[in-house]
Amino acid sequence: xxxxxxxxxxxxxxxxxxxxxxxxxxxxxxxxxxxxxxxxxxxxxxxxxxxxxxxxxxxxxxxxxxxxxxxxxxxxxxxxxxxxxxxxxxxxxxxxxxxxxxxxxxxxxxxxxxxxxxxxxxxxxxxxxxxxxxxxxxxxxxxxxxxxxxxxxxxxxxxxxxxxxx
Amino acid sequence: xxxxxxxxxxxxxxxxxxxxxxxxxxxxxxxxxxxxxxxxxxxxxxxxxxxxxxxxxxxxxxxxxxxxxxxxxxxxxxxxxx
Amino acid sequence: xxxxxxxxxxxxxxxxxxxxxxxxxxxxxxxxxxxxxxxxxxxxxxxxxxxxxxxxxxxxxxxxxxxxxxxxxxxxxxxxxxxxxxxxxxxxxxxxxxxxxxxxxxxxxxxxxxxxxxxxxxxxxxxxxxxxxxxxxxxxxxxxxxxxxxxxxxxxxxxxxxxxxxxxxxxxxxxxxxxxxxxxxxxxxxxxxxxxxxxxxxxxxxxxxxxxxxxxxxxxxxxxxxxxxxxxxxxxxxxxxxxxxxxxxxxxxxxxxxxxxxxxxxxxxxxxxxxxxxxxxxxxxxxxxxxxxxxxxxxxxxxxxxxxxxxxxxxxxxxxxxxxxxxxxxxxxxxxxxxxxxxxxxxxxxxxxxxxxxxxxxxxxxxxxxxxxxxxxxxxxxxxxxxxxx
Numbered sequence: 001x002x003x004x005x006x007x008x009x010x011x012x013x014x015x016x017x018x019x020x021x022x023x024x025x026x027x028x029x030x031x032x033x034x035x036x037x038x039x040x041x042x043x044x045x046x047x048x049x050x051x052x053x054x055x056x057x058x059x060x061x062x063x064x065x066x067x068x069x070x071x072x073x074x075x076x077x078x079x080x081x082x083x084x085x086x087x088x089x090x091x092x093x094x095x096x097x098x099x100x101x102x103x104x105x106x107x108x109x110x111x112x113x114x115x116x117x118x119x120x121x122x123x124x125x126x127x128x129x130x131x132x133x134x135x136x137x138x139x140x141x142x143x144x145x146x147x148x149x150x151x152x153x154x155x156x157x158x159x160x161x162x163x164x165x166x
Numbered sequence: 167x168x169x170x171x172x173x174x175x176x177x178x179x180x181x182x183x184x185x186x187x188x189x190x191x192x193x194x195x196x197x198x199x200x201x202x203x204x205x206x207x208x209x210x211x212x213x214x215x216x217x218x219x220x221x222x223x224x225x226x227x228x229x230x231x232x233x234x235x236x237x238x239x240x241x242x243x244x245x246x247x248x
Numbered sequence: 249x250x251x252x253x254x255x256x257x258x259x260x261x262x263x264x265x266x267x268x269x270x271x272x273x274x275x276x277x278x279x280x281x282x283x284x285x286x287x288x289x290x291x292x293x294x295x296x297x298x299x300x301x302x303x304x305x306x307x308x309x310x311x312x313x314x315x316x317x318x319x320x321x322x323x324x325x326x327x328x329x330x331x332x333x334x335x336x337x338x339x340x341x342x343x344x345x346x347x348x349x350x351x352x353x354x355x356x357x358x359x360x361x362x363x364x365x366x367x368x369x370x371x372x373x374x375x376x377x378x379x380x381x382x383x384x385x386x387x388x389x390x391x392x393x394x395x396x397x398x399x400x401x402x403x404x405x406x407x408x409x410x411x412x413x414x415x416x417x418x419x420x421x422x423x424x425x426x427x428x429x430x431x432x433x434x435x436x437x438x439x440x441x442x443x444x445x446x447x448x449x450x451x452x453x454x455x456x457x458x459x460x461x462x463x464x465x466x467x468x469x470x471x472x473x474x475x476x477x478x479x480x481x482x483x484x485x486x487x488x489x490x491x492x493x494x495x496x497x498x499x500x501x502x503x504x505x506x507x508x509x510x511x512x513x514x515x516x517x518x519x520x521x522x523x524x525x526x527x528x529x530x531x532x533x534x535x536x537x538x539x540x541x542x543x544x545x546x547x548x549x550x551x552x553x554x555x556x557x558x559x560x561x562x563x564x565x566x567x568x569x570x571x572x573x574x575x576x577x578x579x580x581x582x583x584x585x586x587x588x589x590x591x592x593x594x595x596x597x598x599x600x601x602x603x604x605x606x607x608x609x610x611x612x613x614x615x616x617x618x619x620x621x622x623x624x625x626x627x628x629x630x631x632x633x634x635x636x637x638x
Contacts, residue, residue: 007558010555010558011559011562013628016627016628027630030592031550031591031592031595031631032591032592033591034552034578034580034595035552036630036631037630038630053628054628054629054630055628055629055630056550056551056552056595056628056629056630056631057552057555058552058554058555059554059555059558061552061555062555062628098576098578160578161577161578161579162578180465180467181480182333182467183329183332183333183467183468183469183470184470184479184480184481185470185473185474185480185483186480187475187476187480188476188479188480191476192479237336238336
């Protein structure tokens with residue numbers, strides 16, 4: 001079911017732990033759904049000097065957290081922000097289809113930690129002079145877990161079954 | 167086809183939901199347990215039995231007495247002759 | 249690496265004596281039981297002998313046993329077969345909310361055919377309250393199905409009381425006894441059931457064989473139409489080696505049951521006591537006493553079941569889980585939800601099922617490795633230390 005790399009990262013995860021007084025913290029998922037990741041970052045000279053994580057989840061979730069933390073450590077914020085779920089899965093030599101949402105969560109948790117750092121440093125982005133923008137009618141809801149597109153009337157994702165955000 | 171009403175019988179064989187050709191195998195086995203002259207009531211929901219059982223009786227030397235239609239099945243009556 | 253296998257509910261090794269009993273029926277005595285020459289009729293006789301053995305295991309008559317391909321098929325035949333046979337009498341079916349999927353989905357299938365289904369809720373131990381069943385019954389109720397014991401939480405249902413309620417009202421009562429036959433004494437007359445499913449998997453027989461007990465010529469609409477096999481109730485050329493395997497396994501089970509129940513009960517109690525001593529914030533799911541003797545199921549706070557299983561696997565330990573990730577459908581076990589386990593705690597589900605081959609030394613090995621695995625996973629967990637177990 002799992003590649004050797006996944007098993008290795010699960011058995012000996014890199015960077016598990018917390019950073020006291022972290023510069024940014026990103027938390028995604030929740031234990032009710034079975035996956036929750038918290039990423040902690042330390043930033044120096046615009047680079048990720050340290051990355052740590054805590055994960056409640058399955059083998060894939062722990063492995064993804066480990067690989068994402070490794071891929072991000074030492075990178076610039078810009079480089080780290082561009083780490084995608086696809087890159088994380090590839091770095092693990094692939095994940096079973098039903099576990100791809102874990103790679104999505106990992107990339108997201110890192111992005112949230114960076115966002116948290118940036119908001120703390122620069123403040124929340126000011127909203128532009130309000131211009132009356134015509135809202136495009138929403139045709140689909142995108143599942144935050146697996147990125148599948150669902151009809152706007154759906155409450156649960158047709159692909160992974162998880163609850164869709166309103 | 168002979169029709170009967172309130173035919174008394176000595177034993178009942180319920181073959182409702184059972185498939186062809188059981189309606190021709192089971193009565194033979196059950197009749198072995200009856201004495202000569204006794205009557206077996208066979209319950210079946212299989213339409214083919216209406217033709218098959220009288221024909222079988224003739225081949226095997228048993229007497230086909232008649233049938234009655236019940237709520238959820240047919241009731242066929244056989245007298246053991248041999 | 250050593251192997252400590254404690255998932256006997258999922259699969260159990262076929263006994264050597266069972267394999268030896270089966271072997272001649274592959275190449276030496278390979279005839280089709282439905283043929284008219286002696287090769288066939290001799291095999292037919294052998295099948296009937298196995299039927300007697302299986303019937304003896306559950307206190308039934310031989311003619312009340314139908315061989316099926318599995319416990320799941322027996323469940324399908326029981327539910328769909330009796331509902332379709334009785335549909336002129338009524339269209340209401342009652343099952344518990346914690347039934348096996350083969351019962352749940354059979355009932356759901358019938359719902360699409362204009363039958364109505366009531367899913368009875370259970371208490372925190374997974375027990376069905378007989379009063380709740382009585383109040384759910386209607387004049388149009390035709391069949392009730394409550395499992396004898398649940399494989400996920402081990403709870404044994406009060407089948408005798410539940411079936412009595414059905415008998416008063418002339419409603420057929422079915423029980424899925426896949427988890428109990430071969431583990432505790434099962435007697436169809438003592439239980440008062442009209443239909444009972446069992447599986448070879450739990451008996452040390454091969455996979456791909458099961459049986460349905462049906463009382464006294466009860467009407468059943470066949471699901472597999474065929475020839476004269478199983479006296480017209482279940483078509484298809486018989487799986488003779490597997491039937492022989494089931495018969496032999498049933499014979500062994502009759503002989504060994506009392507000792508087996510004591511042995512696995514003792515080991516299980518050792519395991520449970522040891523886990524409670526060594527690991528904090530663990531919930532023992534299911535009923536503490538009215539449960540399968542070799543069954544121990546827990547929900548462990550702040551960790552996830554699949555991760556725990558993998559970690560144990562790396563030490564050669566095999567167990568099972570009802571956590572969402574482990575379930576291929578990524579859904580939390582409906583059984584744990586039904587007994588009110590909070591969804592996050594339900595993620596930490598682990599189930600051990602023992603049989604006669606397990607030893608005290610194996611239990612001690614698990615008690616050595618499990619706390620370490622739990623501690624390690626909790627060290628990665630962002631929610632450890634923040635909540636207490638229910």
